[in-house]
Amino acid sequence: MNSIKEFMNRNIRQYGMIFALIVIVMFFGIATGGKLIWPRNVSMLVRQNAYVLILAIGMMFCILTGGNIDLSVGSLVALVSAMSGLMATTIGIPSWLAIIFGLVTGLLAGLWQGFWIAYVKVPPFITTLAGMLVFRGVNNIILNGQTLPLSGLYVVIGTGSVPDIAPNTIPDFLRIGDLLQLQNKPEFLNATMFIVGLVLSIIYVLFTIFNRKSKIARGYEVASLKSVVIKVISFFIVINIFSYWLAMDDGLPIMLILVAILFAVYTFIATKTIPGRHIYAMGGNIKAAELSGVNTKKMMFLVYSNMGLLAAVAGIVTAGRLMASSPNVGANFEMDAIGSCFIGGASAYGGVGTIWGAVVGAFIMGVMNNGMSIIGLNVFLQSVVKGMVVLLAVAFDMYSKSKSRLG
Amino acid sequence: MSEYILEMRNITKEFPGVTALSDVTFQVKKGEIHALVGENGAGKSTLMNVLSGIHPYGSYSGDIIFKGTECRFKNIRDSEAAGIAIIHQELALSPFMTIAENIFLGNERVKNGVINWDETNREAIKLMQRVGLNEKHTAQIKNIGVGKQQLVEIAKALSKNCELLILDEPTAALNDEDSNHLLELLCTLNKEHGLTCIMISHKIHEVIKIANDITVLRDGKTIETLDNTEKVSEGRIIKGMVGRELTDRFPKHTPKIGEIGFEVKNWVAYDPLDEERAIINNVSIHVRKGEIVGLAGLMGAGRTELAMSIFGKAYGKKISGTLIKDGKEITLNNIEQAIENGIAYVTEDRKTAGLVHIQDLKKNITLANLKAITKGFVINEDEELIVGKDYRKRFNIKSSSVFQKVGNLSGGNQQKVVLSKWIFAAPDVLILDEPTRGIDVGAKYEIYKIILELADAGKCIIMISSELPEILGITDRLYIINEGRVVGEMKTSEATQEDIMSTIISSSAG
Numbered sequence: 061m062n063s064i065k066e067f068m069n070r071n072i073r074q075y076g077m078i079f080a081l082i083v084i085v086m087f088f089g090i091a092t093g094g095k096l097i098w099p100r101n102v103s104m105l106v107r108q109n110a111y112v113l114i115l116a117i118g119m120m121f122c123i124l125t126g127g128n129i130d131l132s133v134g135s136l137v138a139l140v141s142a143m144s145g146l147m148a149t150t151i152g153i154p155s156w157l158a159i160i161f162g163l164v165t166g167l168l169a170g171l172w173q174g175f176w177i178a179y180v181k182v183p184p185f186i187t188t189l190a191g192m193l194v195f196r197g198v199n200n201i202i203l204n205g206q207t208l209p210l211s212g213l214y215v216v217i218g219t220g221s222v223p224d225i226a227p228n229t230i231p232d233f234l235r236i237g238d239l240l241q242l243q244n245k246p247e248f249l250n251a252t253m254f255i256v257g258l259v260l261s262i263i264y265v266l267f268t269i270f271n272r273k274s275k276i277a278r279g280y281e282v283a284s285l286k287s288v289v290i291k292v293i294s295f296f297i298v299i300n301i302f303s304y305w306l307a308m309d310d311g312l313p314i315m316l317i318l319v320a321i322l323f324a325v326y327t328f329i330a331t332k333t334i335p336g337r338h339i340y341a342m343g344g345n346i347k348a349a350e351l352s353g354v355n356t357k358k359m360m361f362l363v364y365s366n367m368g369l370l371a372a373v374a375g376i377v378t379a380g381r382l383m384a385s386s387p388n389v390g391a392n393f394e395m396d397a398i399g400s401c402f403i404g405g406a407s408a409y410g411g412v413g414t415i416w417g418a419v420v421g422a423f424i425m426g427v428m429n430n431g432m433s434i435i436g437l438n439v440f441l442q443s444v445v446k447g448m449v450v451l452l453a454v455a456f457d458m459y460s461k462s463k464s465r466l467g
Numbered sequence: 468m469s470e471y472i473l474e475m476r477n478i479t480k481e482f483p484g485v486t487a488l489s490d491v492t493f494q495v496k497k498g499e500i501h502a503l504v505g506e507n508g509a510g511k512s513t514l515m516n517v518l519s520g521i522h523p524y525g526s527y528s529g530d531i532i533f534k535g536t537e538c539r540f541k542n543i544r545d546s547e548a549a550g551i552a553i554i555h556q557e558l559a560l561s562p563f564m565t566i567a568e569n570i571f572l573g574n575e576r577v578k579n580g581v582i583n584w585d586e587t588n589r590e591a592i593k594l595m596q597r598v599g600l601n602e603k604h605t606a607q608i609k610n611i612g613v614g615k616q617q618l619v620e621i622a623k624a625l626s627k628n629c630e631l632l633i634l635d636e637p638t639a640a641l642n643d644e645d646s647n648h649l650l651e652l653l654c655t656l657n658k659e660h661g662l663t664c665i666m667i668s669h670k671i672h673e674v675i676k677i678a679n680d681i682t683v684l685r686d687g688k689t690i691e692t693l694d695n696t697e698k699v700s701e702g703r704i705i706k707g708m709v710g711r712e713l714t715d716r717f718p719k720h721t722p723k724i725g726e727i728g729f730e731v732k733n734w735v736a737y738d739p740l741d742e743e744r745a746i747i748n749n750v751s752i753h754v755r756k757g758e759i760v761g762l763a764g765l766m767g768a769g770r771t772e773l774a775m776s777i778f779g780k781a782y783g784k785k786i787s788g789t790l791i792k793d794g795k796e797i798t799l800n801n802i803e804q805a806i807e808n809g810i811a812y813v814t815e816d817r818k819t820a821g822l823v824h825i826q827d828l829k830k831n832i833t834l835a836n837l838k839a840i841t842k843g844f845v846i847n848e849d850e851e852l853i854v855g856k857d858y859r860k861r862f863n864i865k866s867s868s869v870f871q872k873v874g875n876l877s878g879g880n881q882q883k884v885v886l887s888k889w890i891f892a893a894p895d896v897l898i899l900d901e902p903t904r905g906i907d908v909g910a911k912y913e914i915y916k917i918i919l920e921l922a923d924a925g926k927c928i929i930m931i932s933s934e935l936p937e938i939l940g941i942t943d944r945l946y947i948i949n950e951g952r953v954v955g956e957m958k959t960s961e962a963t964q965e966d967i968m969s970t971i972i973s974s975s976a977g
Contacts, residue, residue, distance in 0.1 A: 280849035332845045334837045341834055344823035351781065351820055352835040352888065353806040411825050 077405055077420050084424055088431030094240055095434050096427070099308035106306070107219065107381060109426035110315040111137070111374040115397035116404070116418040117326045118370035121363045123401050124330075124343045126410035128184040130364065132173065132191030133371040133397060137390035139195040140166045140375030145208040145385030155213035162379075163372045169195065170368015171361075178360035192394070200387050207386040210379055218380020222312040226251040236308060249304070250311030257303020261296045268292050315377060322373070327415045339363065343410030399446065400425050403453040424449075471532075472497040472663050473518075473631060478529035480513055480522060487513040488527070488687045495631070495680075500657050500664045502674040502695075505684035506708055506907035511667045514684070515633050519553040520546040533631070552629035554620045556636045562609035566600070567591035569608055570623045594622040598652055614645030621652070625662075632656075633665045638673060639905055642766040642933070646670075650677050669907060671701050683707035709909050717940035718912065720919045724943065725756035728927040729810075729896045730791040736776040736783030746772045746783060748951040754896065754927035759918065761942035761959065762931045763967050769951035770931045771815055774898045778812035779805035792896065806835055811894035813885055815901035815931070817878070821885045824874030828866055829855025831873050831884050836892040858887040862917060879910025886917055896927045903937060915941055935964045949974045 088096045095101060115133050122128050144162030147153050153161070173191050176182045230249040237245030268288065275282050282288075306312065330336040342349040342356045350356050374393070379385050404421025406413030428449065432442045473495040480488040488510045495501045503511050516522045518531060520540030531538045533549055540546045543553075560569050567588050576586040591604045600618040602611055608619065617637060624632050634653075638646040654677055656662045668674050674681060675698055683690040683704065690707050693699050736747040746769050754760045762770045775782035777790065779802035790797050792808065799805040805812075814820045822831050833840055833851050840850045855869035862883045866876055873884050882902065889897060899918065903911045918941065922928050932938050938945055939959060947955035947970045954974035957966065 275849060278849075281852055332848075334841055334844075334846065337830070337834070337837055337846060341823050341826065341830075344825045345820070347816075347820035348823050349834070351778075351802065351812065351814055353803045354834075355801070355803060407825075411823070 077403070077417060077424075081420055081424050081427070084427055084431075088427060088434075092431060092434040096431050097305075098240060098242060099236075099246070099305050101430070101434075102302075102305045103309040103313060105426055105430050106313055106319075107315050108430070109422060110319050110381075111378050111393065112396045112400055112422040112425060113319050113419055114322060114370055114374040114377065115393060116400040116422045117322055117415055118367040119394075119397040120401050120404075120406060120413055120415055120418040121326075121330070121339060122184065122367055123398075123406045123408075124339050124410055124413055125360060125363055126343050126346060127408045128177075128410070129394075129398050130173075130184065130188045130191075130367045130371075131394050132169075132188040132195055133367065133374070134390040134393035134395075135192045135195035135199065136166060136169055136368060136371040137375040137378055137393050138199040138387070139169065139202075140372040141379035141385040141389055142199045142202045142208075142387075144376060145210055145379060146202055148210060148212075148214070149208045155211075159213060159217075159376050162376050163369065166372020166375060167365065167369045170365040170371070173368065174361040174364035177364050178357045184364070203385065203387045205387055207384050209384050211383070214376070214380040215383050216380070217314055217318070217377060218383065220314045221250075221310045222252050222256075222314065222317070224250050224252050224311055225255075230254055230307075232308065234304065236304070246308050249307040250309070251307075253303050253307035253311040256312055257300055257307070261299040261303075264299070265292055265296055315381075318373070318377070322370070323415065323419060330415050335359065335362065340411055343407075343412070345411075396422075396425060399450045402450055405457065407457070408454065470496050472534060474530075474532040475514070475518065476530045476532070478514065478517055478527055478531075480510075480517055480527040486687055488517070491529075491684070491687065491689050493682055493689060494692070495663060495665060498657065498661045498663055499679040500653060500666060500677055502678035502681045503665060503667045503684065504669075504671070504674060504681060504704060504708060505690075506909055509684040509708070509907075510687040511684055512635060513687075515553060515635060515665070515667065518546070519543055519551055519633065547627055547629070550628065550630040551633065552624035552627055552631070553633040554617075554624060554635065554637065556639060558613075558616050558620055560608045560616055560619060563607060565605045565607055566595065566602060566611070566619055567604040569619055570594055570626050572623070574623075574627055590626065591622070594625055597625065597656075598622045599648070612645070613640050614642070614648065617641065617645070617649055618652070621656075625656075629662075631663045631665065633667075635667045636669065636905070637666065638668065638670060646673065653677060669905065671704050674704070675699065675701065685710060705908055708907070716908070716912070716936075718916050718919055720922075722757060722759070722943050723923060723925075724758045725925065727753050728756040728793060729754045730789075731777060732789040732791065734773065734777070734788035735786065736772065737785040739782070739784045742784050746951050747776060750788075750948075750951070750953050752929075752946055752953065754929055756925045756927055757922050758944065759922050759928040759930055759942045761938040761945035762929060762948050763935065763938050763945050763971075764948035765971060766933060768948045768971075770948050771900055772951075773948070774812055774900055774929070774931060777805075778802060778810060778898065781812070806892055806894075809893070809895035810898070811835070811889040811892055811896070812898045813889055813900060813902060815904060817881055817885060817904075822873045822881060825872060827855075827870045827872055828859060828864065828884060829869040832858050832887045832891055835888050839891070839893075854891060858884075858891065862887055863913065877910075879906045879914070882906055882910070882914060883917075886914070890917075890921065894926065896929070897921060898929045898931070900931045901933065902930065903932070903934070911937075935967060938967075939964065947971060947974075 085096070119130060119133070122130050140162045143165045144158045147161050148155055148158035169191070173187050176187045177184050228248045230251050232246060232249060272282050272288060338349065338354040338359055341352070342354055342359060346356055378389055382389065400421035401413060401418045402408065402421070403424050404413065404417030404419070406417065425446065428446060429442065432445065471494045475491065475493040478488050478491045479486070491510065491514060493514065503514070505511050513522070517527050520542045523541045524539035533551065538549060540549070561572065564572070570591045571587050576583045576590065588604055595602070595604060598618045598621050600615060600622065602615060608616060637649055641649065650673060653664055657664060666678065675695065678695050681693040681695050681699065681704060683693070685708060693704070730753040732751045734747055734750040735745060738744040738746050750773060752760070764770050772782050776786050779799045780786055781802055790799060797808050799808060799810065823834065829851050832855055837846060840847050840854065852869065858864070859866065859869055864880050864883045866880065873881055876884065902918065903914050906914065918928060918930070930942060939962060942959045945957055945959055945962060946953050947967055949971050955970040
């Protein structure tokens with residue numbers, strides 16, 4: 061019992077966020093007359109917001125190093141999509157090669173900014189402000205006001221989904237279609253999505269059980285059975301509901317696979333590796349970290365280089381979804397990413413925040429965007445609401461922190 | 468009983484889970500210097516925070532009576548308006564502003580809503596004369612020493628016409644000379660202007676020197692108030708603080724000294740800000756295995772700079788010289804290399820450079836040696852938990868669990884975490900820089916025991932300390948450092964405080 065309390069206390073911000081997400085989903089679910097949770101809309105939500113998730117993952121590392129942000133990612137998204145698009149259309153190399161070219165462009169831009177930040181000590185804010193202007197400028201020079209239509213692999217990544225391995229075999233057995241009163245109810249589920257969701261969640265459950273047992277056997281400390289059971293069951297349910305929903309539409313989006321892989325890899329880096337630990341330590345106290353042997357310059361360099369790479373991934377994804385490279389793409393993307401991280405519990409001073417939090421933050425932003433659009437709220441008013449949410453999320457953070465410090 | 472300017476009656480202050488003060492009564496007579504002593508965590512600072520309104524009325528129970536009226540301060544402004552000023556251990560000055568601007572910070576001299584610079588400067592010069600500060604009033608705070616900064620703080624308090632001045636560890640960061648100057652100033656202000664002072668201090672000899680009365684706190688309770696007109700003994704105060712007679716301040720120990728383990732030859736390092744100025748000038752020292760070597764000297768003698776320049780060139784430019792470990796020459800170009808080569812440096816600056824305050828105990832302990840708990844690319848967090856628990860138990864670190872954030876620990880316990888971190892890094896050579904600074908008597912004893920244990924395990928230990936009794940009490944041999952040079956070497960058993968001081972003074976260049 062005590063350990064559950066302790067666990068909750070230690071993770072209160074995380075659970076608060078999930079709670080907030082649920083409340084927001086419920087609110088917009090009701091306000092949109094259920095349209096928000098229509099399977100078609102859910103699958104669109106995933107595709108529409110993949111870029112925010114990808115950018116937020118990279119941005120979280122920047123923020124962790126000490127509250128630093130990267131203002132250039134929106135421009136870099138545009139630059140990468142322009143470079144890659146140019147290669148694929150005007151020059152005419154194969155799509156896959158053009159995509160790799162785009163990724164390399166992003167990585168080089170990241171290395172460039174990382175160099176100035178880490179080794180010349182130009183503050184990140186200034187470096188990336190410069191980058192924002194430079195990348196946007198280069199993008200406009202390349203495209204010269206034109207929009208390049210894209211096809212092939214781009215479109216697959218941007219809009220495609222994994223083929224159904226067994227169409228018309230699994231019926232909508234929960235009758236969700238009736239429940240939501242959909243106009244064109246799907247009779248059958250997309251088998252691929254449904255099976256992938258089920259298998260992954262079963263693997264997760266088995267892995268947790270096995271891991272716990274082996275820890276007990278080796279004499280390590282484990283969380284109480286009750287808290288583990290609650291956690292496992294809720295995860296199992298959430299994953300399966302989510303995959304069921306997507307299965308009712310066109311199945312497993314390629315973009316979701318990409319985002320899931322990035323999420324897994326970067327969560328692993330942040331929590332289980334030495335570089336991850338070093339980034340948290342330097343965000344908490346850079347002097348102490350340096351004196352403990354953390355190469356803070358190298359970490360800064362890596363974090364910003366990585367941000368460039370992830371911005372490139374977001375650039376390709378965005379180009380694919382829009383099926384074009386256009387001069388104005390990516391405007392305000394950096395603000396969405398930064399906002400997601402802070403809504404997701406990152407500390408404005410660094411050292412605190414999780415990849416998981418960034419993802420939940422991005423979902424909160426995405427659901428709000430989408431929900432407000434369905435309701436038909438004025439675009440400018442939408443911006444006001446988003447701004448207030450970011451402000452209040454951080455204000456709540458500061459408030460709860462000042463409470464806990466007194467305690 | 469109007470002789471008391473301040474009475475705090477039955478003060479109880481609770482934090483969730485802890486009672487910081489329980490039924491404390493504290494009385495200060497008008498025009499006296501009243502010392503408040505006690506171990507870390509005894510409740511001294513909490514009591515002063517209650518008094519100055521940092522913990523507002525309502526968050527504690529009990530009464531505060533100041534100049535005969537009951538006070539209910541909601542914040543610092545309230546208490547300042549009533550005539551109470553507090554000077555915290557961490558100075559609250561703005562480094563890029565001038566002395567005059569700092570003195571009137573938050574209390575600006577204004578005329579029709581515009582700052583009156585003539586009056587500001589004139590008043591600042593007057594106040595500076597009163598506190599004996601010989602600097603231009605236009606000098607920036609960052610360019611004057613800590614001792615002088617402390618005087619600016621006092622001038623600032625005086626500018627608010629305070630009648631009761633609270634000083635929290637005013638001499639903790641000062642050298643002997645500056646400390647003496649400050650204490651004399653307090654006495655003068657007290658005698659000539661009738662300023663009442665409350666002084667929190669760990670330096671018992673200073674307390675005995677200047678206080679009229681001494682109140683001892685222990686575990687959030689008032690233990691006793693001693694009348695110091697007859698000068699009470701150090702032992703008497705310590706007894707009140709720790710609740711027992713502390714006969715030996717240093718643990719008994721028989722050194723087991725082996726061969727030379729670490730040697731520094733012809734070490735030279737230049738000031739990073741002024742590359743013409745040598746900070747460390749041709750220093751050669753050595754340490755044997757199992758030996759504790761002290762580096763004695765005044766503040767600014769270059770001991771920290773020496774240690775840090777050895778520790779992977781963490782300080783200084785144009786560093787030259789030879790490092791020999793176990794008979795082999797080693798090169799340490801950065802801190803990672805230093806740690807890999809088994810050198811550890813425990814910083815003097817625990818607060819700002821020792822720990823990651825927002826992280827928990829176990830993560831701090833493993834930070835310098837994550838490789839030891841990493842397999843492939845993966846940190847084994849279960850192993851980390853075991854390591855954390857192990858050190859917490861071994862060094863008796865008082866905390867709710869290994870998941871507690873180190874920022875919430877007391878100074879002594881934080882220092883134990885820092886030591887744990889470096890011991891977990893498994894070094895052969897440990898450089899300890901002021902390992903007991905700002906730590907109470909009881910915790911000091913425990914830190915000494917850890918240091919001696921490490922020596923017995925065959926480590927080479929270099930200890931920097933500004934407290935001569937500590938150097939004499941714990942080391943086997945000592946070097947005297949002055950102005951970046953080694954000016955003397957003695958066996959500790961043959962050294963006295965007078966020897967060390969006279970060596971320093973006679974070595975000082977004209």
